[in-house]
Amino acid sequence: MAALFQKFNMKTGIVLILLAALTCGLVQGEDNAPEEVQVETVVKPETCSVLSTMGDTLRIHYTGKLQDGKVIDSSLSLDPLVVELGKRTVIAGLEQALVGVCEGQKIKATIPSHLAYGKKGYPPTIPGDATLEFEVEVVSLMQQTQWQKMVNDVFPLVCLALVPTLLGMVGLYLYKKANAEKPSKKKAKDKKSKKK
Numbered sequence: 001m002a003a004l005f006q007k008f009n010m011k012t013g014i015v016l017i018l019l020a021a022l023t024c025g026l027v028q029g030e031d032n033a034p035e036e037v038q039v040e041t042v043v044k045p046e047t048c049s050v051l052s053t054m055g056d057t058l059r060i061h062y063t064g065k066l067q068d069g070k071v072i073d074s075s076l077s078l079d080p081l082v083v084e085l086g087k088r089t090v091i092a093g094l095e096q097a098l099v100g101v102c103e104g105q106k107i108k109a110t111i112p113s114h115l116a117y118g119k120k121g122y123p124p125t126i127p128g129d130a131t132l133e134f135e136v137e138v139v140s141l142m143q144q145t146q147w148q149k150m151v152n153d154v155f156p157l158v159c160l161a162l163v164p165t166l167l168g169m170v171g172l173y174l175y176k177k178a179n180a181e182k183p184s185k186k187k188a189k190d191k192k193s194k195k196k
Helices: 002-029 092-097 146-179 185-195
Strands: 038-043 059-064 072-075 082-085 105-112 134-143
Touching: 092 105, 092 134
Parallel strands: none
Antiparallel strands: 038 105, 059 072, 059 082, 059 134, 105 134
8 A cells, every 4th residue: 555655656746747847848938928018118208297197098199019010000090099097998008008108208018918918819910829019109198087086986986885785775675575464365355345
């Protein structure tokens, strides 16, 4: 029995070592892909007093490319794209790159696949696990008003508080309805005979 246990442990140890070696090899093979968004400022205006934050609205022109330089999307021939930060109107990596920019700034963002289109990609234009590069010009920056801030921050919390309240009210109504005394048929007949 001890020999069988030792043999089992030896096989398990070899499998674990092979698995660890394979995992290390896969991780080292992906070293050229960035794990986080890398932002490089290409042009920064002389005066940059207001930086973008979550909730602000930006109008941007952009060109998105694969790492081999193939253009996948561009807004240069269209009106600027309107992006409200925090509303997920663009891929997560681009939204991260747009936080902390100012009006008139041009940036180049390198976005890893897990913050872009992931393992599936966006066939046929974007292959799976593709790292993307975006060149972005911030045409305008509109900070959120206090009213927008309240709607974006407070309103969802109010809604979250209302859900349990409404569920409790429905539960109470159903409880009272289930426990209410139901008139029997005999009592209903007695009431009818008394009315006559």
